[in-house]
Amino acid sequence: MNEHFKGRPGDPAITSLSEAAKAWHEHRYSAEVAQKGEQRAFMSDIGIEIAPLYTPLDLINDGHAYLEDIGFPGQYPYTRGDRAGMFRTESFVVSAYSGFGEAADCNQRFRTLVGWGAEQLLVALDLPTQCGYDSDHEMSTGEVGQVGVAIDSLADLEALFDGIDLASIKRVGTLGNSIGPIVLAMFAALGERRGLKSDQYTVNLQNDPLKEYIARGTQILPAEAAARLAADCVAWCVEHAPNWSPMTVCMNHINAGGAGSSRAAAIALANAMHYLDLLLEQGYNIDQVAPLLHMFPDERHDFFVSIANLRALRRAWAKLMKERYGATLSDAMALRMTVYGHGQEALQEPLNNIVRIAYGTLAYVLGGASYVYIASYDEAVSTPTEQSVKVALRTQQILANEHGFIDTIDPMGGSYFVETLTNQIEHQIQGALKEIEEAGGALAVITTGLGRRWMTEGAVRRQRALDTGGRPWVTVNKWPQQPNVPNTAFRIDSQTAQKQMQRIADIKARRDPARVKAALAAIDQACRDGSNMVPPTIEAVKAHATVGEICERWKHHFGTFEPSTDF
Amino acid sequence: MVTSERKVRVLVAKVGLDGHDVGARVVARGLLDAGMEVIYTGLRRTPEQVVRAALEEDVDVIGISILSGAHLTLLPRLRQLLGEAGAEDIGLIAGGVIPQEDIDPLKDAGVSAVFLSGTPVPDIAHYILEHYGNRP
Numbered sequence: 001m002n003e004h005f006k007g008r009p010g011d012p013a014i015t016s017l018s019e020a021a022k023a024w025h026e027h028r029y030s031a032e033v034a035q036k037g038e039q040r041a042f043m044s045d046i047g048i049e050i051a052p053l054y055t056p057l058d059l060i061n062d063g064h065a066y067l068e069d070i071g072f073p074g075q076y077p078y079t080r081g082d083r084a085g086m087f088r089t090e091s092f093v094v095s096a097y098s099g100f101g102e103a104a105d106c107n108q109r110f111r112t113l114v115g116w117g118a119e120q121l122l123v124a125l126d127l128p129t130q131c132g133y134d135s136d137h138e139m140s141t142g143e144v145g146q147v148g149v150a151i152d153s154l155a156d157l158e159a160l161f162d163g164i165d166l167a168s169i170k171r172v173g174t175l176g177n178s179i180g181p182i183v184l185a186m187f188a189a190l191g192e193r194r195g196l197k198s199d200q201y202t203v204n205l206q207n208d209p210l211k212e213y214i215a216r217g218t219q220i221l222p223a224e225a226a227a228r229l230a231a232d233c234v235a236w237c238v239e240h241a242p243n244w245s246p247m248t249v250c251m252n253h254i255n256a257g258g259a260g261s262s263r264a265a266a267i268a269l270a271n272a273m274h275y276l277d278l279l280l281e282q283g284y285n286i287d288q289v290a291p292l293l294h295m296f297p298d299e300r301h302d303f304f305v306s307i308a309n310l311r312a313l314r315r316a317w318a319k320l321m322k323e324r325y326g327a328t329l330s331d332a333m334a335l336r337m338t339v340y341g342h343g344q345e346a347l348q349e350p351l352n353n354i355v356r357i358a359y360g361t362l363a364y365v366l367g368g369a370s371y372v373y374i375a376s377y378d379e380a381v382s383t384p385t386e387q388s389v390k391v392a393l394r395t396q397q398i399l400a401n402e403h404g405f406i407d408t409i410d411p412m413g414g415s416y417f418v419e420t421l422t423n424q425i426e427h428q429i430q431g432a433l434k435e436i437e438e439a440g441g442a443l444a445v446i447t448t449g450l451g452r453r454w455m456t457e458g459a460v461r462r463q464r465a466l467d468t469g470g471r472p473w474v475t476v477n478k479w480p481q482q483p484n485v486p487n488t489a490f491r492i493d494s495q496t497a498q499k500q501m502q503r504i505a506d507i508k509a510r511r512d513p514a515r516v517k518a519a520l521a522a523i524d525q526a527c528r529d530g531s532n533m534v535p536p537t538i539e540a541v542k543a544h545a546t547v548g549e550i551c552e553r554w555k556h557h558f559g560t561f562e563p564s565t566d567f
Numbered sequence: 568m569v570t571s572e573r574k575v576r577v578l579v580a581k582v583g584l585d586g587h588d589v590g591a592r593v594v595a596r597g598l599l600d601a602g603m604e605v606i607y608t609g610l611r612r613t614p615e616q617v618v619r620a621a622l623e624e625d626v627d628v629i630g631i632s633i634l635s636g637a638h639l640t641l642l643p644r645l646r647q648l649l650g651e652a653g654a655e656d657i658g659l660i661a662g663g664v665i666p667q668e669d670i671d672p673l674k675d676a677g678v679s680a681v682f683l684s685g686t687p688v689p690d691i692a693h694y695i696l697e698h699y700g701n702r703p
Contacts, residue, residue: 127584127635131611139613142640143584217586217610257589347664347685380684381664382636452592459593467687476685483683485666563609567579567592 014060021055029053041470045301045462046260048424054416062423069315070419073409074334077318079311079422080410081368082334087406092365092372093170094396097340099124099149100383101492102500103159106149110164112386116393120371122204123160123174124148130218132179132551135500144497147383152500152548153507154541157186158193166191166201171245171371173204178220180207180233182550184246185537198241204338204371206248206296207233210271210442213561214451215253220551223446225558229533231278236534238288245294247275248338252298254451256342258459261299261309262425266432267445267454268295269316274442276325286325290332294371300342301471303363307412308421310337310367315422316429339364341374341396347483348475353377358395365399366412372396381485383492449566456567504546511544519543520553527557575699576626580608580617582645585635590684594630594662597688598695614641618648621657627699628658630691634684638665638673646677658699662686 029052042050051058071077074084083089096118099106110121125148128140134152135144144150151157166172176183187203209226212219219226230247237246249272251264259267272293279289297313299306317335321327341364343356354377361374376384376392384392399405412418436445445451465471475481493499522536540550579595581588588610599605606624608617621629629649631642642661649657661673662682670681679698682691 127586131584131586133584139584139611141583142637143635146636147585212586215589217588218584219586257587258593347683382666455589456592456596459589460596463593463597463688467689483685485664485683563611565607565609567595567605567607 014057017055018057021053021057025052040472043470044305045299045471046262046305046425046428048305048421048428054420056416058416058420059423062420064419064423069423070413074330076322076330076333077315078334079315080413082314082336082370086368086409087365087400088409091400091406092370092396093119094393094400095120095122095171095338095371095373096389096393097122097124097373098384098389099126100147101145101149101496102503103149103151103156104162105493105496107160107162107164109386109389110160113389113393114164114169116390117397118393119169120171120173120204121164121169122172122373123151123157125174125176126150127218129547130175130178132220132547132555134504134546134548135497136504137548140497142497144500145492150496150500151186152504152546153544154186154189155507155544156503157190161190166194166196169201171202171204173206173245175206177206177209177212177216177230178218178226179547179551180205180209180230180246181533181537182541182547183207184233184236184534185541188241188534188538189542199243203241203244203246204248204294205233205246206250207246208249208268208271208296210274210446211250211254211268213446214267215257215259215455219561221554221558222561223443225554227274227442228278228530229554231275231282232533234275234279234289234292235282235284236532237292238284242292244292245336246292248294248296249275250296250298252296252340254455255298256300258455258457258462259451260454260458261297261305262428263432263454263458264298265309265313265316265425265429266436267442267451268297269320269429269433270436270442270445273320280325286321286327287329287332290321290325290327291329294336294338296338296340297364297367297369298339298342299363300344300360303359304412304418304421305425306360306363307367308418308425310339310364310369311410311413311418311422312426312429313337314368316426316433336371337367337369338371339369339373341372343375344473345375345377345380346473346476347380347485348481350377350381352475353380354391354395357392358399361395362399362405365405366410368410372399449564452564452566507544507546515543516540516545516549519545520549523550523553524557527554575603575628575695576624577603577605577695578608578617578621578624578626578629579605580612580620580629580631581610582612582614582617582631582633582641583635583637584611585633585637586610587634588632590634590662591630591632594632594688594691598630598692601689601692601696603692603695614644614648617645618652618654621649622652622654626657628660628695630695631659631661631663633661633663633665636664638663639669642673642678643676649677658695660691660694662691 073081341361
C-alpha cells in the first residue's frame, strides 16, 4: 500500500500531502480496519487490487501529465473521447441486435424495434448461417433459426428488411465474422436493388474472424485465409463505401471467456494489427484503412475498470496508430467503439439482470462508446422476448436522456481513481501486447494456444471466486436461489427449419443455374489468384447462390479449421 | 470397502454448432481436479462423432455442453446412438442453458442429469462420482 504515498522528494506541497495521506492511512483507516476488519479482499477481475483511497499522489507517482496523457476530446491521445463534441452533439447510437427464426417473422420484430426508436439494427444470424452451412445441411439439424435468423440467400435478407428504409436508420449490419464477404455482398446488393448509393446508408459488420478461433467458435477456414477475406471487405469499402464500418475488432467474447478485459484488449489489438498489416501489404496507407476499423471493448465485472478500460484503449490505439503506423489523420487515431452492455447476468431471478445490465451499460456510456447495444435480461436464458427487448431499448434511451449522464464530456476524467486505473490498464494492455508480439503475433495467439490458455486460466479463477464466495454474486453465492430457466423462454416456430428448407428449394428452382455456376467459378478464381473476394461474391449473392455454396468453394480452396481439444 | 483403482472416465463434448466452450472447458478442468480422467472433444461435433469418441475412449459418462437451443434434437439423438452401439451403460448428462420445461422430456429421453449454467463445478463432480464412481 505504501507505494501510493511516495512523494516527489524536495517538493514541499507534495511532501506535506504525502505525509497527510500516510497519516490518514496509518492512524485513521488502518485503525478502523483493525477494529472492524475489511469486508473482503477488494480485487478487480483483471487482477488490479483496488486501494482504499486514491489521491493526487497516485497520478504524480505515475509521472502523469495532463496534456500528454489525458488531453482534450477529439485530440491526441483521445483519452477523453474520439470526437470533440461527444454526446452533446450526437448521442451514442441506440442499437438493437436481434434475430430469430425465419426472415419474415423476424421482419416484424425489426419493424417494432424501429418503431420504439432503435437507430441501428444488427442482425443476429443463426449458427448455421454464421458457420457457413445452409439450412438444409446435416450440421444444421436442430439449429435453424435458433440463436438468430436463418439467412441462406439474398432473398432472405430482402425479406428481413422488407419495408424498412435503410437510409433512415443510422447503421444496418451483422456480425458475419466467418462469412464477411458474403454478408458485405448481401448488404451491398440489398442497397443496390433498392436504388441506394453506398453513401446513402451505412453498413456495419463485425467481420473479425480471428477472435472466433480463440473465443466464439464460428470459424470455418484456417485462420490465415479467414483474415485475408476479412481484410478484403475493408479494402472493398475503402474503394466503394468509405463511410461504412466493415470491421469491428472484438474483445467481448475473449473477455467473457475468461481472458479479462486487459488481455482481451491486447488480443484484439493484435488482431487489428494483423488485418491492418494485410491491408498495408496490399498497398493501402494507414490513413485510408484505420478509420474503417472500430473496436468492441468489454468489461462486465467492475464498473470503474470498465470506464477506465475504454479510456485506456482509446489512448493505446491512438499511440499505436501514430507512433507505430505513422497515421496522420484524426479519424485514423481516434478509436470509435461499439459496446454490448452486460452485467454479470444470472439465471436466478432474471429480472435482476435489468439492473446489472443498466449499470454495465452506464459504464460504457461514461467511458465514451459511440454505438451501444445492450443485453436483454433474459438473454442468458434464451432468445429475448419482445418484452425484454423493449426494456433493453428503453434502458438505453433512459441513459441517453435522463439523469444527466451525458451532459458533460468524460465526466469521470480527473477522478484520481479512474485516471489511476486508466494508467494501470494501459500498462496491462501494453504488457500483454508485448507478450503476444514476442509469441509471434495474432496468429500465434491461436496456434500456440496462448489465447485459450489466458482464457482458461481466467475462467477457472472466476469460477473459483464464485464457488468460494470471493466475488459476491447476489442470488448465486449470496442469498443463493435455485437457477431457473423459466418456461416462458422464447421459442421459435417449430416449422422454421422445414419452411427454410422449402425456401432454399424454391430459390434454387427459380434462379439461373448458368449465372450461379459462372459466379461460383469467379469465386474459385479469386481464391486462386488472391484478388479481392468481395466483387465475385456480390455477383454470386445477386445470382442467389447460397451462403453454403459460397463457403463450400472457400473450404475447397483453403481447407477447414482444426478444433482444439485442449482445456 | 472395495475400491477400484480405475478412475472415472468422462468425455466432455460439444455437439452442434454452438461455439461457446468456456463452460465445457472449465467443467473439464474441474473434473480433472476432482480426480477423474477427462477427454474433451473440441467444438462442433456430430452426435455420431461423440458416440464414436466415447466408445474409443471407453468412458463412463458423457457430459454434453449445449447453449444453442438445439438440446431437444441433439441429446435424444445421442442416447439413441449409444443404444444402437450397445453402449446403454454409458451415462449421459448435460449442462448449459436449458428451460425448466425441457428437463423432464430430456430425462425421459435418457439424459440422467441436467446442470444449468452457474452450477458449482464441485456439485457436478459429486454427482458423477456418486453415480459413475463405482463401476467395474
